[in-house]
Amino acid sequence: MTTDSTQTLATGSRASWRRTHTCGELRSSHIGSTVTLNGWVAGRRDHGGIYFVDLRDRYGMTQVTLATELSDRTQFSTEWVVAITGEVVARESGNANAELPTGEVEVRVKELVVLSQATVPPFEVDDGIETAVEIRLRHRHVDLRRPEMTRNLIHRSRFIGAMRRAFEAQDFVEVETPILTKATPEGARDYLVPSRVHPGEFYALPQSPQIFKQILMVSGLDRYFQVARCFRDEDLRADRQPEFTQLDMEMSFVAEDDVFEAWEKVMASVFDEVMGIQLATPFARLTWREAMDRFGSDKPDLRYGLELVDLAQWVPLSGFKVFEGALAEKNGRVMAICVPGGGSAISRGQMKTLESRAKELGAQGLAWWKPGESGGGAGPVARFCEGDSGADLLARLGGGEGDLVLFCAGEQRLVWKVLGALRTDCARRLELIPKGHTAAEHYCFAWVVDFPMYEWDEETGAFMSAHHPFTAPVDPTLAGDQGELMSRAYDLVLNGWELGSGSIRIHDQKLQARIFDQLGISPQEARAKFGFLLDALGSGAPPHGGFAMGLDRVVALTLGLEGIRDVIAFPKTTSATDLMCGAPSPVPDRQLAEVHVARAGRGRTAEGGAASPAGA
RNA sequence: GGGGGCGUAGCUCAAUUGGUUAGAGUGCCGGCCUGUCACGCCGGAGGUUGCGGGUUCAAGUCCCGUCGCCCUCGCCA
Numbered sequence: 001m002t003t004d005s006t007q008t009l010a011t012g013s014r015a016s017w018r019r020t021h022t023c024g025e026l027r028s029s030h031i032g033s034t035v036t037l038n039g040w041v042a043g044r045r046d047h048g049g050i051y052f053v054d055l056r057d058r059y060g061m062t063q064v065t066l067a068t069e070l071s072d073r074t075q076f077s078t079e080w081v082v083a084i085t086g087e088v089v090a091r092e093s094g095n096a097n098a099e100l101p102t103g104e105v106e107v108r109v110k111e112l113v114v115l116s117q118a119t120v121p122p123f124e125v126d127d128g129i130e131t132a133v134e135i136r137l138r139h140r141h142v143d144l145r146r147p148e149m150t151r152n153l154i155h156r157s158r159f160i161g162a163m164r165r166a167f168e169a170q171d172f173v174e175v176e177t178p179i180l181t182k183a184t185p186e187g188a189r190d191y192l193v194p195s196r197v198h199p200g201e202f203y204a205l206p207q208s209p210q211i212f213k214q215i216l217m218v219s220g221l222d223r224y225f226q227v228a229r230c231f232r233d234e235d236l237r238a239d240r241q242p243e244f245t246q247l248d249m250e251m252s253f254v255a256e257d258d259v260f261e262a263w264e265k266v267m268a269s270v271f272d273e274v275m276g277i278q279l280a281t282p283f284a285r286l287t288w289r290e291a292m293d294r295f296g297s298d299k300p301d302l303r304y305g306l307e308l309v310d311l312a313q314w315v316p317l318s319g320f321k322v323f324e325g326a327l328a329e330k331n332g333r334v335m336a337i338c339v340p341g342g343g344s345a346i347s348r349g350q351m352k353t354l355e356s357r358a359k360e361l362g363a364q365g366l367a368w369w370k371p372g373e374s375g376g377g378a379g380p381v382a383r384f385c386e387g388d389s390g391a392d393l394l395a396r397l398g399g400g401e402g403d404l405v406l407f408c409a410g411e412q413r414l415v416w417k418v419l420g421a422l423r424t425d426c427a428r429r430l431e432l433i434p435k436g437h438t439a440a441e442h443y444c445f446a447w448v449v450d451f452p453m454y455e456w457d458e459e460t461g462a463f464m465s466a467h468h469p470f471t472a473p474v475d476p477t478l479a480g481d482q483g484e485l486m487s488r489a490y491d492l493v494l495n496g497w498e499l500g501s502g503s504i505r506i507h508d509q510k511l512q513a514r515i516f517d518q519l520g521i522s523p524q525e526a527r528a529k530f531g532f533l534l535d536a537l538g539s540g541a542p543p544h545g546g547f548a549m550g551l552d553r554v555v556a557l558t559l560g561l562e563g564i565r566d567v568i569a570f571p572k573t574t575s576a577t578d579l580m581c582g583a584p585s586p587v588p589d590r591q592l593a594e595v596h597v598a599r600a601g602r603g604r605t606a607e608g609g610a611a612s613p614a615g616a
Numbered sequence: 617g618g619g620g621g622c623g624u625a626g627c628u629c630a631a632u633u634g635g636u637u638a639g640a641g642u643g644c645c646g647g648c649c650u651g652u653c654a655c656g657c658c659g660g661a662g663g664u665u666g667c668g669g670g671u672u673c674a675a676g677u678c679c680c681g682u683c684g685c686c687c688u689c690g691c692c693a
Contacts, residue, residue, distance in 0.1 A: 045653065068650085078644085134684075232692060235692075238686090360619075470693095573686085
C-alpha cells in the first residue's frame with residue numbers, strides 16, 4: 001500500500017521533509033531533539049513489533065526505528081529515497097553499534113515520506129562487493145552510491161583542491177587552454193573532431209596542453225598550472241584511460257631543481273593536508289641509466305631490493321658460451337637478479353610462469369640457478385656455477401643457498417626489460433612489497449633524470465623524441481652521435497608507477513629548428529605544424545620548464561588502489577566504450593553530412609545497419 | 617593488431633563421460649517474530665546457459681564463427 005505522502009512533496013521551498021541533519025551526524029549530544037533525515041534505504045529489519053531501517057547518505061548511516069503501526073501502512077524498499085522525522089533517542093546499552101559513528105543513537109520515526117521509489121538494484125550497494133566491472137560500469141549511478149566509491153571521489157576532490165591551493169600559494173596562475181585544438185602527427189594518436197564550418201578540416205583533442213603552456217611562458221605568465229583533461233586514442237590498461245586528468249604546470253627562468261622544489265612543496269603540502277602524512281623532501285633522485293641498470297625500469301619501485309647485478313666480469317669465469325656470445329654482441333649484457341629464499345618459495349609451476357613472462361617480453365628463455373649446499377645446485381646454469389665460478393657469482397649477487405638466481409643475456413634494453421619485469425613479478429609473489437598507503441614510509445618518490453634525447457624507431461627508420469620535440473638537450477651544441485644525446489627530461493616515480501614527466505624546454509628558436517631537423521622534420525613541415533610555437537619562441541621567450549602529473553594515478557595510489565578506474569566517476573572499458581551512456585555510438589547521416597564526413601568501411605549506422613563501403 | 621582468462625537466475629557461483637524437470641548462496645516478493653544492525657524462521661517468484669550456426673538420438677558441456685568484459689604485448693611524443 002502506497003501512502004499519499006508523495007503528494008505532499010510539492011510544498012514549496014520550505015518543504016517539511018527537508019533534512020535538518022545528515023545521516024552521518026547524529027551523536028549522543030543530539031538525544032532528545034527532533035530531527036529530519038533524508039537518505040536512501042540501505043537496509044531493513046522487521047522484528048514484528050519494531051522495524052529497523054538503515055538510512056544512508058554520503059555522510060554516513062543512521063539507524064531509525066518504526067513502530068508496527070507506521071511500518072504497516074507505509075510501503076518502501078531498498079534504495080528508495082525517504083525523509084523521516086522523529087526523535088533522537090539513546091540506544092540502550094548493549095544495543096549500541098560500535099561500528100557506526102552514529103551507533104550510540106537512533107531516531108524514533110514519527111513521520112516517513114517517500115521522496116522517490118527505486119527499482120531493485122542490480123547489485124548490493126555496499127563495500128567489498130565482487131560484482132563484475134562490466135555490471136558496475138553499466139549501472140555506475142548505483143556503483144557510485146557505494147561508500148567506498150563515494151569516498152574515492154571525495155578524496156580525489158580534496159586532493160585536487162589541496163593541489164590548487166599549494167600552487168596558488170607559490171604564485172602559480174590557473175589558465176584554461178583549448179580542448180578543440182590542432183592535430184599533431186607526432187606522439188599518440190589524436191582524437192579528431194570534424195569542423196562544420198571548414199569542410200574536410202578537423203580539430204584534435206589535446207594530448208596535453210604542452211604547446212599552449214609554453215606559449216603562456218612566452219606571454220610572461222611566469223607560473224602556470226591547470227587541472228587539464230588530456231586525450232590519447234591509444235589502447236587502454238589498468239592505469240590508462242583514453243581521457244585522463246593531469247595537474248599540468250610550467251614555470252619561467254628555471255632549471256630542473258626549481259621545478260623539483262616547486263613540486264616537492266606541493267606534494268608535501270597536499271599529503272599533509274589531505275592525509276596527515278609528512279613526506280620527507282627532497283625526493284630521491286637517480287639518473288635514467290642508474291634506474292635501468294639497478295631496477296630494469298625507468299619507473300622503479302624503490303620499496304624493495306632485488307636489484308639487477310651486472311655479470312660482465314663473472315661470465316668469463318663461468319665458461320658459459322651462450323653468455324660469452326651475448327656479451328660479444330653490440331650493447332650485449334648479462335645480468336641477473338637474486339631472489340632471496342626463491343629456491344624453495346618459487347615452485348616449478350611458478351618457474352614456468354616466470355619463463356613464459358620472459359619469453360613474452362622477447363627473451364629466448366629463462367636461465368636460472370638454485371645454488372645448493374656445496375656450490376652445485378639446480379637449474380640449467382648450475383653446471384657453469386661450480387667451484388670458484390659459483391662462489392664468485394654469489395659474492396657479486398650477495399646471495400647463497402636457498403636463493404634463486406634469474407639470468408638474462410642479450411641486448412641491453414631487452415635484459416633491462418625482462419629482468420625489470422621479473423623483479424616486480426618475484427617481489428609480488430614473495431610479498432616483498434610493503435603494504436599500506438597511510439604513512440610516509442609507504443611512499444617512495446624519486447625523480448628520474450637524464451633521459452636519452454632520442455629513441456630509434458624501427459618502423460619509420462628514424463629517430464623519435466623520447467619525451468617530446470620541445471625538450472632541451474643537455475648539450476645545446478648537439479655534439480656527438482645523435483643516438484647518444486641526453487635530454488633535460490625527468491619523470492617523477494612513485495612505488496613503481498610513473499606519476500608524471502616533464503622537462504626543461506627549448507626556448508631558443510634556432511635550437512628548436514635544429515631539433516626538428518634531427519627529427520627529420522623539414523623547415524616547411526615544422527612551419528606548418530608548429531609555426532605558431534616557432535614564432536612565439538622568436539618573440540622573446542624566457543628559459544622555462546615544467547611538469548605534468550597524472551592525477552588519476554596519484555589519487556589511486558594514495559587510496560591503495562591498483563587501477564585508476566575507481567577514482568574516475570565515469571571511466572571507459574578496455575575498448576574505450578562507456579557502458580553507461582553507450583558511447584561511442586553511430587550518428588544519423590544528416591549529422592555526418594553537416595560536418596562533411598562520409599562513412600568508410602566497417603561500422604554501424606545510426607539506423608542499425610552496416611555502413612556500405614566507401615565508393616559503393 | 618597479437619596472446620591469455622571469463623561469459624549459466626538481479627548478483628556471486630555450481631552442474632560427473634554429452635544424458636531425467638539446469639541447482640546453491642545472496643538479493644527480491646509474501647508470511648511470522650519487540651532490539652536487530654550479514655537479524656532469524658517459513659513460503660514464493662525468478663533462466664533465450666552472451667549471440668549465430670554445426671555435430672549428435674541427446675549440447676550449459678563438443679566444433680566453427682561472432683559479440684562483450686578483464687589482464688597483457690605492441691602502442692601510449
